[in-house]
Amino acid sequence: MTVTMLSDGYLDVSFELLDGIDAARAEALLEQRGAPPLPRMNINAYVVQTADRTILIDSGAGGINGWGGRLQVALAAAGIDPLEIDTILLTHAHPDHIGGLAGPLQTPIFRNVQHLFVHEKELAFWRDDAIYSNAPDGFRPFFDVARNALNAYGEKLVPFRQESILPGIQTVPLFGHTPGHTGYLLGNGSGNGSDSLLIWGDIVHFPHIQMAQPAVTIAFDSDPAQAARIRGQLLDRMATDKLTITGMHFNSPTTGSVQRDGGAYVLNYDLWSPVI
Numbered sequence: 001m002t003v004t005m006l007s008d009g010y011l012d013v014s015f016e017l018l019d020g021i022d023a024a025r026a027e028a029l030l031e032q033r034g035a036p037p038l039p040r041m042n043i044n045a046y047v048v049q050t051a052d053r054t055i056l057i058d059s060g061a062g063g064i065n066g067w068g069g070r071l072q073v074a075l076a077a078a079g080i081d082p083l084e085i086d087t088i089l090l091t092h093a094h095p096d097h098i099g100g101l102a103g104p105l106q107t108p109i110f111r112n113v114q115h116l117f118v119h120e121k122e123l124a125f126w127r128d129d130a131i132y133s134n135a136p137d138g139f140r141p142f143f144d145v146a147r148n149a150l151n152a153y154g155e156k157l158v159p160f161r162q163e164s165i166l167p168g169i170q171t172v173p174l175f176g177h178t179p180g181h182t183g184y185l186l187g188n189g190s191g192n193g194s195d196s197l198l199i200w201g202d203i204v205h206f207p208h209i210q211m212a213q214p215a216v217t218i219a220f221d222s223d224p225a226q227a228a229r230i231r232g233q234l235l236d237r238m239a240t241d242k243l244t245i246t247g248m249h250f251n252s253p254t255t256g257s258v259q260r261d262g263g264a265y266v267l268n269y270d271l272w273s274p275v276i
């Protein structure tokens, strides 16, 4: 299994989206870790090549609202033809993860995809007309982007709830950020050692901030209390298991491990891991 980490670019937000921390403290935490004190989130996607599949995990933002949009350039740089991609796995259906999947009018960008895996709860949420009509005006475009992308793949959608979806790939339910938010554990699944990698989606949006203060939530969380609880549990497990982890909003070099730091955690990025 070969995993290629691709940068779709970034998106700028505001620290005001974070709940449980003020901007000055957020900036200080970034500076402590040697990062610029900016409310800027990297956006990553991943390609996993196995003996019989070429799998894309999430798709970046596709340039929606000026966010990201570099995925096709990154694929070309990696020498991966988008038409080789036969399988897509989604962590969740927020626009910065699904925006690169389709053009206007439900036009699929990855035309040879045979299966698009998404948790059944995630699919049900974005397709629920009652939730859509009760959503605040500012949130409704999220549904429009998700529906456009999901409908573009029509009968190729594979809603799942089981743990093991493909050889060497297990789903890890991490509900809270969205109703069906899911991580993917690649490798032998033993939970330790360098031959496994957990792609944990949006467990953190600002890795250094939310590992130092796991209770900090973001306005995009569907269920902030559950998102914070799951983050705390997973960080504890990862610090014990010493698993290699990565996420859609990690900075380069993209993979790392979680280490305990008093009552909280720090992310130690792996040096020399390749990213394109």
Ligand SMILES: [Zn+2]
Pocket (backbone or CB within 6 Å): 094, 096, 097, 202, 248, 249
């Ligand atoms: Zn995200």
